[in-house]
Amino acid sequence: MLGRRERRDRATEAFNRLRTVLNRALGAAAGARERAEVRKRQLEFEREVQRVGLGAAALDPELAEKLADPAFAQVWARINAERDESYVEWRAEGLGAVRELVAAEAWGPAGAHWEHWLGAIGQDPGVRSPRLWRIGSAQVEHASPADGFPLAVPLLDQGNLRLNSVPEARAAVDSIVETLLLRLLSTFTPGLVRLHLWDIGHLTGPLPNLHPLTAGGLLVVHDPTRLDDLLGLLAGHIRKVHANALRASGRTTLREACEVAGRRVEPWRVAVLFGNGERLADEQYRELNRVARTGPDAGVHLILVDMPVSASSPLETVSFTDAERATASITGPGIVVRADPPMPPGIVSRAAAAIRDDVVVRRGRPRSFVDLLPDELGRGSSREELRTVIGFDEGEPVEVVLGDATPHALVAGPSGSGKTNFLYAMLGGFAARYPPDELELYLLDFKEGVSFAGLTPGRKDPSWLPQARLVGVNVNTDREFGLALLRYLTRELARRAEAAKRQEVTKLAELRDAEPEARWPRIVAVIDEFQALFGSRDQITQQAAALLEDVARRGRSQGIHLVLASQDIAGIEAFWGKPAVYDQCTLRIAMPKAKRVLTDDNYAPVSLPRWHAVINHDSGVPHGNEVAHVPDASSRGTFDELQQRLWREQAGAVPRLFDGAHQPDLASAPEFAHPSGPLLGQVIAVEDSAATLRVEPAPGRNLAVLGTAQNDALSILDSLALSLGKIHRGENCEFHLWCAVASLNEHVALVQHALEDMGHRVHPRFDSVIPDFPDNGVPQFVFFYAVDAAHPVLEVKEGFGPSGLDRLRALLKNGPANHVHTFGWWRGVGRLKDTLGFAGTDDVGAWVALDVQGAELNALAAGQIVDWSPRPHRAIFFDRSTHSRPDVLIPFDTTTALHPEES
Template sequence: MAKGERKRRAEDALTGLRELLARALGAAEGARERAQTRRAQLEFEKEVRSLGLARAEADPGVRERLDTDPALREVWDAITADRDARYARWQAEGLVEVHRLVAAEAPGAAGEPWQTWLGPAGTDPGATTPRLWRIGTGLVEHSAPGDAFPLAVPLLGTGHLRVATAPGSRPAVDALVESLVVRLVSAFAPGLVRLHLWDVGHLTGPLPALHPLTSAGLMVVHDPTRLDDLLAQLAGHIRRVHAHSLRTGQPVAAASAAAGRRLEPWRVAVLFGNGDRLPDEQYRELNRIARTGPEAGVHLVLVDMPVTAEGPIETVTFTGPDTATCSMTGPGVVVRADPPAPPAQVNLAATTIAADVLVRRGRPREFADLVPDTLAAESSVHELRTPVGFHEGEPVEVVLGDATPHALVAGPSGSGKTNFLYAMLAGLAARYSPAELELYLLDFKEGVSFAGLTPGRKDPSWLPQARLVGVNVNTDREFGLALLRFLAQEMAARAAAAKRHEVTKLAELREADPQGHWPRIVAVIDEFQALFSGRDQITQQAAALLEDVARRGRSQGIHLVLASQDIAGIEAFWGKPAVYDQCTLRIAMPKAKRVLAQENGAAIALPRWHAVVNHESGVAHGNEVAHVPDASSRGTFDELQRTLWSLLPSAQPRLFDGAHQPELATAADYLRPRGAVLGQIIEVEDRSGTFRLEPVPGRNLAVIGTAQADALSVLESAALSLGALHSPQDCLFHLWNPVPALTERVDGLAARLRHQGHEVHVRSADDMPKLAADIEQVSAESAQRRFIFFYAADGAAHYLEAKESPLDKSGLDKLRLLLKNGPSTNAHTFGWWRGMGRFKETLGFGGMDDIGGWVALDVQGTELNTLAAGQVVDWSPRPHRAVFFDRTTHSRPDVLIPFDTTTALEVP
């Protein structure tokens, strides 16, 4: 190939390469320019959408760029075309759908103009709740004013509303909040919506046109410095509602729907802040309420109150004096509050609603309002529940169950504590039959608070649920100890039954054993601190038993109600918090101390006839203030008791009255004796101290002490009961009396025994020189039983010690042989010694084994230790009380009350 041809071909190739590179570079430059244009368009579109078309259109910089850049104009035209298309669809379909939705979900006062409903009180029982509540109007940007639509937000049963203000927007904010609140209180029957108003900057609070609601308790204006109290009150209400829902297994909304009416009023708290974050504890509590409130019917309307709770909170953010945006509609919709109703008409409507509440409540709540329409129809399987008073016309209840097993009631003298107990007992008795509830009532005061619950001379009725009533037991602490022992035994019996049926709780036991008798037991002990007034065994045992019952009784359906004038200073419980911790139900009467939590001073300024009911161990958020009706005047509790008595067959309750000696003639063990009846045992069961006589050594009884009337009563009770137990042919009575002053009583006993047909030999003071011979005669073996009653045996000492000759046995020696050998030959001695020293002298060395039982009257416990098989006898004498010990049957001495034998001694 020629050299020139090769050169030409090379130049052509180079030229082609240059052209190809030029085309490639041009294409790359065009792509870069297109990419830059597209990027500019996308950034512009983002900017426009961020600003919004209305603001972008009004922005001079945007307009200038549109005029100079055709590429941006294309984007603008596309955006506006899309807007116009979507707005056309909105005008054709969306507006109609929004109007339809608000009309359907916000009916009546929830969404209609105020002119159609403001004024008369609502009548809706609240079985169904509007899902939306109107707060104003919304208008899509660049829309005609006629295209405005109603704006409504969810609230009751759903969530909360938060409003953020802007400079100059407070009048519009107040109008929005006021209109919403007026809608809430007008949509339902008065009382179903309760308002709480708090404003950090105003003592009287905003929304003055609504203040007539405060007269009926429908709105409470809270002190701006006491936000803690308001939050604690709302939190406490939420806890109570949730606890009730857990117990019943049904939320409030579901229960209300089933009942066809709202069972629990809604509580709406309107809080006006200043935009500052609350202190940490208040902030946490407010967020907890925001999270848990809606399910319990507690809702918040927050103005400039920062919260961070995750929950259904809609937000209205003001952007100007009268414009805002809403989280429901987004930034492209301008929100305006509805014009408020005239203040005069709002005030009139609020006054009408408040007046309607007062009319609906009618008269002040009375005792009759504590009683249900149907008596004794409720079940105690899961709990006991009854109203005890009223707050703003609504019942305030006490609940005894697994969650609140025991109660503490405190109040100084005259504060209404006894009246409260009567109100509580009346409510319980009216709701639960004796098969569902048993009551054990004990009053340590010097009085007869509960005596009327048993039959009396004028009124033969009794409270059917009452099984035991103890009054005037201020000196008989043993009776309180006996009640605690009984409860511990019942608790053990129920626990054993539950174990047999492989269950753990009373509700489960009743389901597993439907034929069993497993009522809930409520033991009311008034002035219970008297149990621990001494430093003795009674205090130690009572403290241990009370702690055990308080700790384990809840699962077995045994509940304590412990009442006191002041529970301070009970040393027995120092270091033993179990009782107080288990008493989660606290009731404080006016000026009560120490029963509520230390920082809870709600009872200090409480008016008369009121009580603080707290199911949260006295913590302030659990406070419920109740007006307690008069439950103790004639025609209240007594009338209910007579009605229940005629309606509910039941066994007569036992009455233990520590101020009266029981009568021997009516004692059950005297009418059906099993031995020598000595006195009534201080015990829950109505039983007597009985000394059984068998033909074995030691079956003799000693009565020791100088209390003559009580000693005579013990001897007479023993003799008369033995006379009733044995036939006249079977026994012989010997009455030895060395004291002339006792002649009348001894002769009276002899006459009564002879009237029964018994042979009685009486030896008076004049016959004492023959006493030694009588003892020898009685000691002789005989098939006939011989009962020897030796009155004031120490008074015959000089006769017993006399001897005719030094080699003869004295009467004392013969008496000791009688005590030693007599029981084996059916000769039993009942002796009374007026002093422990004389008694020991009579028995001599080793003679203690010949006295199998003893009754000590005014003898100190330290003198009795040697007679009680080495036990420490913790006994301090008191009038008409004795301590009885039978070494063959007793592990500890029993305290008994000598009988009044007057009626039993009468000869017909």
């Protein structure tokens, strides 16, 4: 029994101990929970105090009631103690640092009191901007006013500003905006800051004291019902800055691009939008946020008043709680913000008018060609691009750029719209900036006239444009010359591409870095009325279209740029289905009333005044428009004076002038002084060269001149004879001149005398007897004038011997091997075939055709299709031993060469 009781007592004792431990644990848990709940309430109280601010919390009745709770009173005491301790530290160290920071970063009008700057005209060139802009003052809640500090926010090149108001604070908000805008305008040279105002509730626009700025183009008040237009304008400007200034400079922000350029390349745009606190429609809201997000890097900034916007953009916010007090995101809730007192309205209006008047004076001075030129000539590098001022928009320079981003240009404008003047302004600006080692110009004008002829030496003005390498004028009937230019550019492309491949680079800038000693200038080819190249459905059109497309596509990377100008590009059928040319011509210039050069929805040229142009570097879309007034660049005393100055300072090789209305003089031809072969005429090609004939002891080395154009036929024969006379001196050759037409005897006598004056033996014949030509060891040259006129006599046989025609055929067949070469003139292809007989065409290995249709020449061109349309003073030359395709020639004027004594 005792053992059982003892065990029960021990169990009871253990149970009591367990109960005691559990009670203690439950009591501790309850206490911990109570303490946790108190702590949670204290933290929530502290968070609420921090949210509204210590000063506001002291005035809040609900929070004041909570202070009766000892737990909250303890937190309140601690916060105040910490505040007092922090404020002492802030007052000793932070206050001065903030004041010093604002003074350093908000220099000039950005931070000074208005009395120090209002009414003065800004002089800063805008390369960089103050980082901070004063909008008012601030102080710690319940602190002494003496401990206040200026409140400044980042804006230009930094971010945007949002102002949230209450009804009684609208005057303070307007004061902040007005003062801030005048700080911007008064810091920089007038024109570097452009303002846009939009107010959802005011038809006349807010901030009336600033309205004098509208007359100077510095302020635009937008229709409250057309917010879409304003947002589209800002978005378009952002795209334009990225497409032009940023892409061209390789920088990511406009601020960096301006620092590299050493000047403000684009004005700042500041848009002030007054809302009503309601969120915009979805599409407008998205567009507003896009502008807020991407604008600061492109120099576009927003000041939003009661306009909800997302927090994803660089944005500082000032929120008013009553008529005077506000909080700012840059300082936090514990700081009370107050707007600076408004400036006197009369002084504000006068200051705005003074800025407007300064802009008007600056822009009011008539702009001239000189304003397009740099201070120093020939200092530019074309490594990255070509850039020049082309005109002015309200006094601000507008540039054209040819480079990797905008490789080619289309220029369009009807007759009299100023297209030629624009081209001269552009060429003058380029030539003034880039020396000949940086820029080469190839200029071609397909319309009748001599627009570019003055760029080469003339009788009255011996100067020339040093950058010009080729000038072609009056080529409206010589489409082959345009084709020759495109072939030349294609060859130059291949040469540059090979060099780039050799250096393992892809762009001209990289090639120039890889080969610093080599000469790799940028090339600009200007083709005025270029659509003339595609005027017919023929091989020239097909070849020109293919070549132009190739140059347009590959020229971008090799520094070869096209400027294609036209009165109307609407009907160029050659480009249907070939978008490469238009797509690559991202620079579009539209003169007044121009059609189709911009996009179909871009109507800017319709209302354009004279002497103005739309400059668009974005393929003609409306947001890329820049309207420029282009000064007079073609009158006396403009381009010509620049050319003479450049010629004196930089002149090198004389550019080649090709004048389609001028027949080249044989005596003046460079090849005539020391000919490498007998000359036929001037080749229509980029190089100034003459066509030569291979004369060697080989079968077929005879020539036929075909056509009824007598003067041109005689010119070709004369050029052959006189140049052969230059090649062979003295007695080492003989000439035989046959003429069966009495009317030509006098001309043949002139040729005879000219050859005899050179010391040659000349045998004239005025009959149709074909003698034997024994090999006497020297070349013999037989010139037969009007062969077909002698046919009736040549066909007559005397007895059983060969006829004269048989002897002529034998001469053509066997003569060249015995150093006897015949150069004859037939007045038609059929007459030549009659002379040669069956299978005799191989005996005339070369021919020059005048007024003969191409279809008649196919049988003489080794199976090729000859696409040739005859025209005065032009010929087509084909030598089956050297040519893959015929050359077009201009017969020489041989008057001076035949009458040297008269010259």
